Amino acid sequence: MKAITLPSFGGPEVLTVSEIPTPGINADEVLVRVVAAGVNRADLLQRQGNYAPPPGESEIPGLEVSGIVVQVGSRVEGWSEGDEVCALLAGGGYAEHVAVPAGQLLPVPDGISLVDAAALPEVTCTVWSNLVMTAGLQRGDTLLVHGGSSGIGTTAIQIAHRLGVRVAVTAGSAAKLERCRELGASILIDYKEQDFVKELRAGTDGHGADVILDNMGAKYLPRNVAALATGGRLVIIGMQGGVKGELDIATLLRKRGTVVATSLRARPRAEKAAIVAEVREHVWPLVEAGELAPVIHGRFPAREVARAHEELDRGTHIGKVLLTI
Structure with a gap:
């Protein structure tokens, strides 16, 4: 099969289309013919040599795909050849075929195209597992994203x-903030021009955030703690702002706050399967009802994978970037 490999680390130019063996499957896996793959910041980090796949997982980039089941393992139930699916991966998505643990498969939701379904697995699993399963987000809370x-x-x-x-x-332009408002956000903060702690407190009558979903890490740590409400939970899922920050424990104690850092890629397969099951139960009905839709910034053919990475790296996108395989 053809796959996009990394003979070396560096800029987008190192992404190389190669001929490699089609993967075999274990008894609890299925083989998916890939139609589209999501492009995520984790892929950029892996390309740069800063985010190795977990031991034993594919070294091909790509953490989510959509496609068609072409082979089913002997212990797999509930899936058949020809099923249209999308899947959460630990790697291997930038390829014509990928082996997927059966517990990490999802059906393509009604109303979503097979290509666009590739935009759903990683983000829905990340959001649901962190906001609901980890942080306990519930009706009436205030969330800062x-x-x-x-x-x-x-x-x-x-x-x-x-x-x-x-x-x-928080977002870095008026256009981005307007799109966030259209999707349901009510407190809009331009991080380039405004102090998000001050703006959040003004917008919540001093309450702050019950939950913060943070992709920045070290750079935002002190201000995130300051922005927490009493009993607030800070969930860190990224390191775009560095890896070492200062934690004000006195403030955290006074607020009875929680700081937790999580990642999805390296979790055991059983944990991923549990997350996928919850997403199928709670999130898929929202998608099929038209109450949640993937926001697609662009779709790039696989031969233009370098351009897709450049687009994501620029940070001007809104929503997801996809590769069509």
């Missing part, structure tokens, strides 16, 4: 809004 116009951000806004949560976002 950093990077509200990203793929994860646009998904978090929609899910939280449907849960009856007040959503605040």
Whole structure:
């Protein structure tokens, strides 16, 4: 099969189309013929040599795909050849075929095209597992989402809004903030021009955020703690702002706050399967009802994978970037 490999690390130019063996499958896996793959910041980090796949997983980039089942393992139930699916991966998505643990498969939701379904698995699993399963987000809470116009951000806004949560976002342009407002955010903060702690407190009558979903890490740590409400939960899912920051423990104690950092890629397969099952139960009905839709910035043919990475790296996108395979 053809796959996009990394003979070396560096800029987008190192992404190379190669001929490699089609993967075999274990008894609890299916083989998917890939139609589209999501492009995520984790892929950019892997390309740069800063985010190796978990041991034993494919070294081909790509954490989510959509496609058609072409082979089913002997212990797999509930899936058949010809099924249209999307899937959460630990790697291997930038290829014509990928082996997927059966527990990480999802049906393509009604009303979503097979290509666009590739935009759903990673973001919905990340958002649901962090906001609901980890942080306990619930109706009446206030949520602050950093990077509200990203793929994860646009998904978090929609899910939280449907849960009856007040959503605040940070983004870097008026156009991005307007799109966040259209999706359900009500407190809009331009991080280039405004102090998000001050703006959040003004917008919540001093309450702050019950939950913060943070992709920045170290750079925002002190201000995130300052922005928490009493009993607030800060969930860190990225390191775009660095890896080492200063934690004001006195403020955290006074607020009875929680700081948790999570990642999805390296979790055991059983944990991923549990997350996927919850997403299928709670999020897929929203998608099929038209209450949640993937926001697609662009679709690039696989031969233009370097251009897709450049687009994501520029940070001007709103929503998801996809590769069509």
